[in-house]
Amino acid sequence: MTPATKTHPLTRRERRARILLFAQFVPIFAVLVILFGGALVMAVLQSLGFAPWFGVNTFPTLDYFAALWGSATFWTSLGLTLYYATVSTFLALVLGTLLALALVKTFRGKTFYKYLYKLPLMIPYTVGIALAVIMLGNGGMLSRLAAFFGVIDDPGQFLQILKTHYGWGIIAVYIWKQTPFITLAVYAVLLGIGRETEEAAAILGAGRRTIFFRVTLPQILPGIVSSTLICFAFNIGAFEAPFILGGGFPDTLPVVAWRYFNDSDYTLQLRGMATVVSIGIVSGVILFAYLAVYRTFERRMGRN
Template sequence: MRSAARGYVPQVLAVPAVLGLAVLVVPLAALVGRVEWATLWRDVTAPEALAALALSLQTGVVATALCLVLGVPLALLIARAGARTAAVLRAAVTVPLVLPPMVGGVALLFLFGRRGWLGPVLADLGIQIPFTTVAVVLAQTFVALPFLVLALEGALRSTGVGYEQAAAALGAGRWRILWRVTLPLALPGLVAGTVLCFARAVGEFGATALFAGNAPGVTQTMPLAIYTAFNGAGVSQGTAVALSLLLLVTALAVLLLVRAWRPGGPSAEVPR
């Protein structure tokens, strides 16, 4: 019975499987091994580290809120569109996931930069976006939005429209159906997408570096502070390792939270 439950995969494949797992786990173990535990608290609470941490959290929260405002309607549009339209929209949303983050930064510069499409208009209004904290939020939103949209769209598509049709037949309006039926049914996907979105925003590096720069206290987030430290400037390498550990712990916490809210999990029961 145990053999049947595990299937009939050739046992020799366990060797490359373990090697693949090692490729993912061993570097992280090496990172943990380099942490100076005696000075960990001091490193994490250094003024430069706290500034980078605070900026990452603040911009991450704002970017996540912006993703919710824009991403929930987009996910609803994709989930309820026809097959061909949904495929095109889903592909457009997925593009930032497969693009190198640096390309996203260049694209944002060509849109909001001084010589970009919107640059002259913004300059006439006295607005500068590149190399400001606003640029950090926009870069984080660009790379994190697909995580929310795809997670929520999948949850919405899996729930179907049967309950919505029943609510409409009972006289409920569109907004009431949205808030009382559609979104509660897709809540696990919404929560998972929001958490993943926040984690991706906090960990964003490439697009932020090109579009927002690396000014301490203004645009230097945790990933940029870590990169700067290992290039001999900014925070110490001990602080950089401590911040790297903090990002690792954050990622693990995100995965555990997503698992708790995954469709089919204990928190994914259909409301009655």
């Protein structure tokens, strides 16, 4: 489409071509709008009091949000959710970037290593949870090793890693699964950009750290941003790890929502829906802010 054709009225053939063009979007658009959009709209409607099948129809009301946001535990849960999501995304980013930087080097066994590090990517989170249980629990391997070396003589004396608030168990599972993901994204970009710019910088006398922060980082930044966005969003909405490894009440928000859904009081399902919508809003706001900061940063970089 050149600008010239836009100003003139479209010919019949062009119009047909256009329709044909957009016809190709119909399937993907239909699926996403009906399923994804439909789900979102239903969630919002229900959280606003629309559930005639429970005999509840007070639409539109903010009562469910008010009840939810009015309780102190909601904010504790939100803090807990954000804590797990942020800390694990950040750690996975650091570990993943370091790993990617090591992977571009040549070393013996690299082919094998490239298989090995991707393993967590290929298997479900539930496997990671099982590994956390067997390693990190008070009756787990690390606790047994501590007992073997005489550091402790009762499982209760071992560090509380699982089944506790702000514990490292959930974070360990996320990091285990997401470090390879971020490594892959960063490593792929590193391969793509080659080493010429770094070499040029080195010839101009830049140090190792300067090269990384001034030359390499800006180039891998888009990969970092998009992969951390995905990880962060996943971590906010993740259910199974906090459910199995978390410390119980107050739970992270997805677990809170699930408990509302499973309460024998069916009207609490609407509060569960309000919880779910709250998760969406919070994650939306944070991700948009993140993207906005990144765009501003990029623009500034571009101007420089």
